[in-house]
Structures are given as C-alpha cells and as structure tokens.
Amino acid sequence: MSSTNEKYENFKSGYVAIVGAPNAGKSTLLNRMLGEKISITSKKPQTTRNRILGVVHRPESQIIFIDTPGIFKAKDTLNMRIVDTALSAIGDADIILFVLDVANPDPTSEYFLVKRLQSQNRPVLLALNKIDLIEKADLLATIKKWSTDFRFDVIVPVSATEGTQINELTEAMENFLPIGPPYFPEDALTDLPERFIAAEMIRESIFRLTGEEIPYATAVMVDSFKEEKNGKLVKIEATIHLERDSQKGIIIGKDGSKLKRIGTESRKKIEQMIDTKVFLKLFVRVQKNWRKDTRALRKFGY
Numbered sequence: 001m002s003s004t005n006e007k008y009e010n011f012k013s014g015y016v017a018i019v020g021a022p023n024a025g026k027s028t029l030l031n032r033m034l035g036e037k038i039s040i041t042s043k044k045p046q047t048t049r050n051r052i053l054g055v056v057h058r059p060e061s062q063i064i065f066i067d068t069p070g071i072f073k074a075k076d077t078l079n080m081r082i083v084d085t086a087l088s089a090i091g092d093a094d095i096i097l098f099v100l101d102v103a104n105p106d107p108t109s110e111y112f113l114v115k116r117l118q119s120q121n122r123p124v125l126l127a128l129n130k131i132d133l134i135e136k137a138d139l140l141a142t143i144k145k146w147s148t149d150f151r152f153d154v155i156v157p158v159s160a161t162e163g164t165q166i167n168e169l170t171e172a173m174e175n176f177l178p179i180g181p182p183y184f185p186e187d188a189l190t191d192l193p194e195r196f197i198a199a200e201m202i203r204e205s206i207f208r209l210t211g212e213e214i215p216y217a218t219a220v221m222v223d224s225f226k227e228e229k230n231g232k233l234v235k236i237e238a239t240i241h242l243e244r245d246s247q248k249g250i251i252i253g254k255d256g257s258k259l260k261r262i263g264t265e266s267r268k269k270i271e272q273m274i275d276t277k278v279f280l281k282l283f284v285r286v287q288k289n290w291r292k293d294t295r296a297l298r299k300f301g302y
C-alpha cells in the first residue's frame, strides 16, 4: 500500500528568504527561478514593498521563495515598515539567500544586513548577481572578499537577467532544504491574489515611466476586479494614489498621454499574467502625505 507519507519520504521542502540591498536584483532573480514574472522590477531602488511568495516545483523538492524589499537604513514611516517586512522574513525562513550586486556594491546596506545575519544559525547562501557586468578578475576578488567577511555556506555567482548559473543556485538551495512534504499544491505559483499582482504591475509601469519622486509617492489600489463574458474578459478599476496635487499633473501628462501609456503597458502585463483580455480603467487621487499616515499605510497594505 502506498501512502502519501511514503510518496514524500525523501522529499524536501522549505522557505527561502531572498534578501539584499535595494536594486541588487532580488525580484529579477525570483522571476528567473520561477520562470514566470510575479515580482515587479525596475532600475530604481526600493521597487518591492511587500513580501512576494513564489513556489518552485522540482521533482524532489518544493522551494518556497519570499522576495523581500531591499534592506537599508530607512528614515520615514513607510520605509521603516518596508524594511521591517524584509527583516521579519529572515526570521521565518529555513534558508537565507543573500543577493549582492557585484557591479554596484552598496556597503552600507550590505553590512547592515550582514550584522543581522551574524546571529542566525540557519544556512546562508550568497548569490553574487550581475556577473555579466564585470570582469572575471574582479569577480574572483569579490568572491575572495566575501568568503572572508562572512561564513556563507555556499557562494554562487549568477546573472539573473542572462540566466547564468541559475540551476546551480537552485540546486545549492535544494541541498540545504529540510526533509518534508510540499506546502503548496503542484500547480501553485504564488499565494498572492491576482488583484494584488495587478496593482503591482501598475506600480511597475509607474516606476518605469516616471521619474524623480513620483514612483516613491505612489500607491496603487485595485478597486474592482470582475470577470465578464464567461471569464473571457476581466474588467479592472484601479486608483493611483499620490501625495500632492502637483504630482497629479505629472502622472496624467499632456492631454492625458502619460496616464494612457501607464494604462496600456499595465494592461498588457496583466493580460499576460492572467492570460485573459483585460479592460483597465485608471483613476488618480491625492491622499495627502500618505507615506506618513499610519491609517493610509494600512489601507494600502504596508
């Protein structure tokens, strides 16, 4: 007789917290390991604000990744909360994956994080990311430096954008996973609701299409998410919340051109994610100084 327990006798499963300085490429790496885009990315730091869970299914294991916001010395209320989110993910994980940008080191944030990791007795793996941007000799020097600076269990040089050494990294993590049955069903990619990811896709378009303080002053809420025509169409209404009236004009643009572009790009990304035609309607609203307002922060999910 074969029982579920027998089926998973040697199976491994566990949680991996992906941590690092802002802009190290954590979310890009998560998407690459998943083979799907669930976590938003941009060339600006502090893109990720929440924990983003992604499940990698392998024949002998299930690896549950928690992508986290970049860790740095935060000063305002929003950022302090965001950094706390990342730090708390460390405490809940079986393995910690520290992602480092080898091309643009951020020593202040990196050592702030290393200090936090020093007291951990769980496996800590180091992914040296963006190796496509540096020379081999510099990479060797970086490996040498980090092997003396901290007791990493494994160091794997990778490129998240090029897909270099991703399998090696995944296998290294699999080695450190505890024995146990899967936590998620076979087809699960994430535990995040589609409407949350839709709001994130809109935020990503704003991060990519606007400059200065605008992305940082933005929160996006999906107000309604409705299936129509027997599931052939999804109608989404979302509001872009800004901090000041002056930011409203920037995001709307001349004759509404900027908002239109944000809408089109976001719609395409959401369509790809849910594999359904999407009708997206965007609204813009000012919620004065929401980043300092604890009630507003809670409402926006921070």
Ligand SMILES: Nc1nc2c(ncn2[C@@H]2O[C@H](COP(=O)(O)OP(=O)(O)OP(=O)(O)O)[C@@H](O)[C@H]2O)c(=O)[nH]1
Residues within 6 Å of the ligand: 020, 021, 022, 023, 024, 025, 026, 027, 028, 029, 040, 041, 042, 043, 044, 045, 046, 047, 048, 049, 068, 069, 070, 071, 129, 130, 131, 132, 133, 158, 159, 160, 161, 162
């Ligand atoms: N050249 C190169 N660029 C990369 C690589 N990995 C990520 N990037 C770029 O680095 C930038 C930041 O990537 P993200 O994945 O958003 O970084 P993050 O660590 O999640 O950033 P936060 O969420 O802000 O903490 C993006 O422009 C990525 O395309 C890589 O291996 N090589």
Ligand SMILES: [Mg+2]
Residues within 6 Å of the ligand: 026, 027, 028, 039, 040, 041, 047, 048, 068, 069, 070
């Ligand atoms: Mg990120």
